[in-house]
Amino acid sequence: MSEEKRKINIGAVVILIISAVVFIPFGGSAVFDAFFSAGNTSFGKINGEKIKYEPGSDFYNAVANTTNLYKETYKVDASNPFYTKMIVRQAYFETLRSRVYSSAVEKSGYEVPEAAVDASLVKYFSPDGTFLKAAYEQTTEGEIKTLRENYEKQLVFRRYADDMFGSADGLYGVKTSSKELDFIASLSSEKHSFETAAFDTSVCPDEVASSYLADNGAKFTKYSLLAVTMDKKKDAQAVLDSVKAGELEFDTAVTEKSQKYYTNDSGELSGSYGYQIDGMFDDVSSAETVKALAADGISEVLPTKLGFTFFKCTGTPVEASVKNEEVVKTVKDYVKSNEASLIEKYYLGKADEFVSEASVHGFDAACKKFNIEKTEIPAFAVNYGSSSLINSTASTAPLSTIGNDRELLEKVFGLKVKEVSTPFVSGSNVIVAICTGIQNDEADTVGLDKKAANADESSAAFVITNDYYDKDTFEAAYAKVFVRD
Template identity: 40%
Template sequence: ATNLTFMRYNDDVMGSDTKVSGNPMYGLKASSKEKSFIAAMDSTKRSFDLAAFSTNDFPAEEAAKYGKANPDKFRKLDISAVTLDGEDEIKALSKQIKNNEVTFDDAISEKSTKYYTGTDGKLSVPYYYGLLNIIQNAEDAEKTVALAKGAVSDPVQTKSGWTIFRVDSDAKAADFTDEATVNTVLEYLKSSEKGYIENFYSERAKAFISEAKLSSFDAACEKFSITKADVAAFPVNYGNSPFYNSTPSDVAELAGLSTNEAVLEKMFKLKKDEMSEPFVLASNVIVARCTGVQKDAPADLANFDSNVAQTDQSCSQTNLKRFDGVVDDFMTTYFKYFISGDEQN
């Protein structure tokens, strides 16, 4: 009876596929005008040509140029570190090290949380930019690097916990003619300075637009060695609602479009043959040209009631998990009772 009561409550609130005389028996009822409104959202579609500049292809020579303009960031460091969670703890340990009661190496192996190092205590990112990323105050980073070989720093506040550093050898200037160093700069730019790469390709995309206006979109693609992407007509569908046609899934350049309101707005404001300004979508800087605007018949909403019920259920489950009093122990319970074979419980 309890289960039947729950099922009836669920159907009343969420709806179900059960119908009487063609009308839903349970759940909130949708008016014909609501259905027509949603169906009409699918009718206006646009098709596009895309020219995409992948930020993953950032040239090594441009990375080297960035490195030469910012050489300090890429100084190679040989520094060991001991990190503890509390300020009082690290101060006490620092005092012990200075009094030769504990060696720095013993502190690494026996006490350090190793948030920023390997098991040997050496910095995991042995460059000055890596040190800047973990220290709260940039001035402390420069003071650390300026220490003499073998010297140990005072406790320094880091992003997690407190740290004392030991300089094992002097910092080395970066050699930007070395391939490994240039690759280090590339990785840094991709992880920490994406905007720099995006700006580089935005400038190229603006040059592409100028060329396309002088000649044609196709000619500009050929000149800039871009493979044009042809996108079939589709409607605005933020979040890929199940009620009507979604964003094309077969166009890699449009990955993430369905949840990017700003880019959807830019693309669907375009008139036929109009080009967009460069925009960033995922790992691409893109120029879009609208190749057509069409008005189709409204979408077929044969599964409207079922989709409404499924959407309501999904939203309710998501909102339920957001309450502070709800703890999701499903996986823990599943592994305890079903995987581990705990028959006692």
């Protein structure tokens, strides 16, 4: 390839970032042709027309162009399985979008002017702004014809996008009034700043663990048990009968017969606390039967959630003690997983005490007393749902989690300067906030019309994907073509 034609290919990649990728033909990608040569596979269809990877098809162009986009712009290896699927999926979605757009324009009877195709062709051969005559002359008539056909399709696509969402030069599409832009920009003007104190609910306090253990000690009694589990009750019963008859050692039954769903290779229970044994059964009585076994006692075959199991007791149960660090850690993990509301309730109580302290001695003094690091939150505006049209959002933890919570936004933005909030829960924190300032910035409308158009086009792409994406067909086709044993 000549240097001039290489420049054209690289320049076209830049165009792909802002236009459809299904039209400008780079030629197939060697990375993907090697896979697709295995067969002519359909990745789905739209309006009765299949989406196939075959030379000249829109999906073929989309895959090749998206591959070049990732290689030239993002410098990634398209043969990496992670990027391979990302590229094919993106090309598939672009194919869906182009067909929907193009179909709508074709139904309107619109015909692309020859002059517009000529202008696109000139731009293609002018990657640096200067027309590369030598590159044009090296291009065959067949290649020029293909380029013209694909640019005509691209212009049909762009006409729909321009009419619906506005064009870069402002000639086409819905126009946005200055008053509307001023209104949207004003939503970013009023900003509030805060300081926060956060209690991390992902940490179970010692007090909560001790209290829970005192009330639920039986859950953390530790048992010494061996177990043999088999998928069928009759098989488990036959093995148990052999053990009881002295024909088979229990250890041998473990190593040679057990499925070991609940044990290690030696037959010892992987989870030997009371609550873990309870979790093996659908009925409480079976769990109590096992926990009541005397030393060297063997149970009958019992139905467990996985298979059928019989147990042997090898020692005396050990009651839980708050002095045992392993037990305390187990209790904390259990409470975090199963009784998280207790932790939240504890910290809400602490946060109430914090508010009382702050109201008398100040926010900083309260942070010091409760050993909490204060966080300063830069001023931001209300942006419910994190709209791309509002140039502000809460990005600093712990308030970064409130953007989709209307009640919390109303709560914190309802604070007056120097007013302390009541405690509230967001994410994994119980939070107390104080408003430190309210400012009104000048409304900025620069680029807002483009943001609005991009938001509309993104929404349209989302709707098209939801309406036409056949996930099962796509995934099956992808697995057939790309997943190798």
